[in-house]
Amino acid sequence: MGEIKSKMPRFKKPNWLRVKLPVGEEYKKVRNIVDKYKLHTICESGNCPNMGECWGAGTATFMILGNVCTRSCTFCAVATGRPPEYDDKEPMRVAKAIKKMGVKHAVITSVNRDELKDRGAEIWYQTVSLTKKLSPETTIETLIPDVRGNWEALDRMIEAGQEVVSHNIETVERLYKRVRPQAKYERSLEQIKITNEKGMRTKSGIMVGLGETKEEVFKVMDDMVDHGLHILTIGQYLQPTKCT
Numbered sequence: 001m002g003e004i005k006s007k008m009p010r011f012k013k014p015n016w017l018r019v020k021l022p023v024g025e026e027y028k029k030v031r032n033i034v035d036k037y038k039l040h041t042i043c044e045s046g047n048c049p050n051m052g053e054c055w056g057a058g059t060a061t062f063m064i065l066g067n068v069c070t071r072s073c074t075f076c077a078v079a080t081g082r083p084p085e086y087d088d089k090e091p092m093r094v095a096k097a098i099k100k101m102g103v104k105h106a107v108i109t110s111v112n113r114d115e116l117k118d119r120g121a122e123i124w125y126q127t128v129s130l131t132k133k134l135s136p137e138t139t140i141e142t143l144i145p146d147v148r149g150n151w152e153a154l155d156r157m158i159e160a161g162q163e164v165v166s167h168n169i170e171t172v173e174r175l176y177k178r179v180r181p182q183a184k185y186e187r188s189l190e191q192i193k194i195t196n197e198k199g200m201r202t203k204s205g206i207m208v209g210l211g212e213t214k215e216e217v218f219k220v221m222d223d224m225v226d227h228g229l230h231i232l233t234i235g236q237y238l239q240p241t242k243c244t
Contacts, residue, residue, distance in 0.1 A: 022052035037093040047077040069111035095130035109143035121156035128160035166203035172216035196228025209237035
């Protein structure tokens with residue numbers, strides 16, 4: 001897999017963009033909850049620079065089905081490999097952690113588990129169901145992976161009562177082979193379409209800054225709307241610091 005290289009020069013990032021050190025009582029509270037319930041977060045596994053800020057506000061995005069992904073998306077820091085056996089007690093631990101945090105809105109995501117026949121759908125269903133049972137007033141957003149056309153698995157993932165189902169397109173169609181080599185642009189659009197047809201509120205996200213053109217960004221936005229998207233987030237890809 002080749003690197004994504006840009007001919008654009010590297011610029012020093014502004015001071016306001018620098019990572020804040022994780023401090024404060026809310027950060028400690030979240031840290032203790034994550035450790036106590038032996039959970040993974042995309043914040044840590046994805047090396048998110050905003051972790052200190054989010055945890056400091058008393059929130060985190062839990063990542064279920066382990067912390068090893070079967071995909072190798074070139075923008076993502078989550079480990080790639082053959083995942084260990086999934087933990088069937090994880091759903092209850094996630095539900096208890098969310099109840100302990102007392103958040104009004106919880107976000108749950110997962111690694112891809114392509115080796116599982118149901119793509120991890122049953123663990124997804126149990127996690128959302130138990131969270132709703134313990135925290136009925138908490139709204140839930142699930143950021144689900146590409147199910148590789150297993151629409152029965154998708155049905156199971158989205159029927160547990162969550163309010164929002166998100167599936168990120170990530171980038172424009174032209175860059176898919178370099179950015180999401182095991183995914184397919186049209187398949188992800190179809191997943192959004194089917195989710196919408198099931199009556200769910202759909203959400204997706206893309207990054208800019210990978211070499212796409214403005215026209216390509218407008219096209220992917222149009223494509224997502226045409227496939228039933230309700231909510232779109234756009235983030236900026238930031239070049240990692242150059243190694244010396």
